[in-house]
Amino acid sequence: MKEQIIFNLAVKDLDRSKAFFSALGFSFKPQFSNESAAFMDIVDGSIHAMLTTEAFFKTLTNKPVAQAKDANEVVICLNCDSREEVDSLIAKAAAAGARIPHPPEDNGFMYDQGFEDLDGHLWNLVWSAPQP
Incomplete structure (x- = not known):
């Protein structure tokens, strides 16, 4: 494959x-x-x-065709290289018109935040601490 x-x-x-x-x-x-x-x-x-x-x-x-502003079938999750990259992409998304549905979640080993694009598709940006 x-x-x-x-x-x-x-x-x-x-x-x-x-x-x-x-x-x-x-x-x-x-x-x-x-x-x-x-x-x-x-x-x-x-x-x-x-x-x-x-x-x-x-x-x-x-x-x-589902209307993503009304219902979602999937959340697209992208792994980021750092917390700063998560914050940077969220700031760019917000400036470009995205809806930010919740504040960042910081669990120490994992940091994430999401946005809704212009059509309501959900994107989640995640940084995970390197595993020893």
Whole structure:
């Protein structure tokens, strides 16, 4: 099996979502993007999101498209290299229009905080202390 993850997220406004995630530092691969979808690089070469218009997303399934602001099927969790990286990404997300649903949680060995993107998808950013 390939060591690569690509997940699809339905978005209401593709250009607005691209601008939001660009503000967080994520990049897009134009060769895999068009007016209906944008291929976002999260972790170079291994983790990607395909942001798709709702109309295109509907062609991928025969089930209704969930409205992430009303209900969630998944929380996307990204491991960060430090507490500072968690705080930095949360600050960028908030400045770009994200909703921050709760304050950071500091358990000593683990630090995390999340945000809701413009479409309501939940993202959780986590730093874990190195294990001895």
